[in-house]
Amino acid sequence: GAVVSQHPSRVICKSGTSVKIECRSLDFQATTMFWYRQFPKQSLMLMATSNEGSKATYEQGVEKDKFLINHASLTLSTLTVTSAHPEDSSFYICSATIPTDSSKNIQYFGAGTRLSVL
Amino acid sequence: GQSLEQPSEVTAVEGAIVQINCTYQTSGFYGLSWYQQHDGGAPTFLSYNALDGLEETGRFSSFLSRSDSYGYLLLQELQMKDSASYFCAVSLSNSNSGYALNFGKGTSLLVTP
Numbered sequence: 670g671a672v673v674s675q676h677p678s679r680v681i682c683k684s685g686t687s688v689k690i691e692c693r694s695l696d697f698q699a700t701t702m703f704w705y706r707q708f709p710k711q712s713l714m715l716m717a718t719s720n721e722g723s724k725a726t727y728e729q730g731v732e733k734d735k736f737l738i739n740h741a742s743l744t745l746s747t748l749t750v751t752s753a754h755p756e757d758s759s760f761y762i763c764s765a766t767i768p769t770d771s772s773k774n775i776q777y778f779g780a781g782t783r784l785s786v787l
Numbered sequence: 788g789q790s791l792e793q794p795s796e797v798t799a800v801e802g803a804i805v806q807i808n809c810t811y812q813t814s815g816f817y818g819l820s821w822y823q824q825h826d827g828g829a830p831t832f833l834s835y836n837a838l839d840g841l842e843e844t845g846r847f848s849s850f851l852s853r854s855d856s857y858g859y860l861l862l863q864e865l866q867m868k869d870s871a872s873y874f875c876a877v878s879l880s881n882s883n884s885g886y887a888l889n890f891g892k893g894t895s896l897l898v899t900p
Binding site: 710 | 820835
């Protein structure tokens with residue numbers, strides 16, 4: 670089955686630092702990946718759609734200069750939280766779809782990254 | 788705007804059947820999905836309906852009525868391991884390839900002995 674790897678699983682950083690999160694599709698090529706944010710006991714909120722070779726599409730209210738997304742290859746998308754602050758502390762999850770199997774729009778999720786900003 | 792409504796919590800006994808409802812309001816609709824998420828884990832795909840009717844996958848079934856903007860997830864022969872959060876999600880048209888998902892707030896299912 671399709672496997673999406675996300676790294677790191679947990680990061681603790683000081684306020685003002687930048688944190689990079691990687692999302693990799695291990696056994697398929699993903700032209701499109703999605704980044705979500707999830708607060709405890711709450712839903713997944715779509716932050717942006719990441720497209721290989723082009724700029725990401727951000728959802729309303731998501732600061733693109735704050736959350737930098739790069740999709741440099743068909744198997745890797747990165748999310749960089751720049752100048753992180755405590756309010757950025759959250760669970761960040763990526764997902765990917767298999768381009769040749771879009772009939773059910775199945776999204777394969779990474780295990781998530783729990784970011785804690787002190 | 789987009790909105791999805793589902794119960795916040797459901798409790799059921801091991802071996803029983805439980806139904807989790809989802810109603811939605813969207814400006815564009817391509818299908819209704821269901822995902823399971825255990826605490827601290829990744830959401831995993833359970834079922835998808837693009838057309839009206841029932842889809843059955845093992846112990847899990849999902850139903851959709853597009854005219855009513857309503858769907859449900861049915862879990863049969865409940866097991867303790869089914870205790871998790873269940874999210875309904877609407878597939879949205881996206882200007883890029885692939886469809887983004889708009890998730891409901893999730894239903895926390897607790898299965899008791």
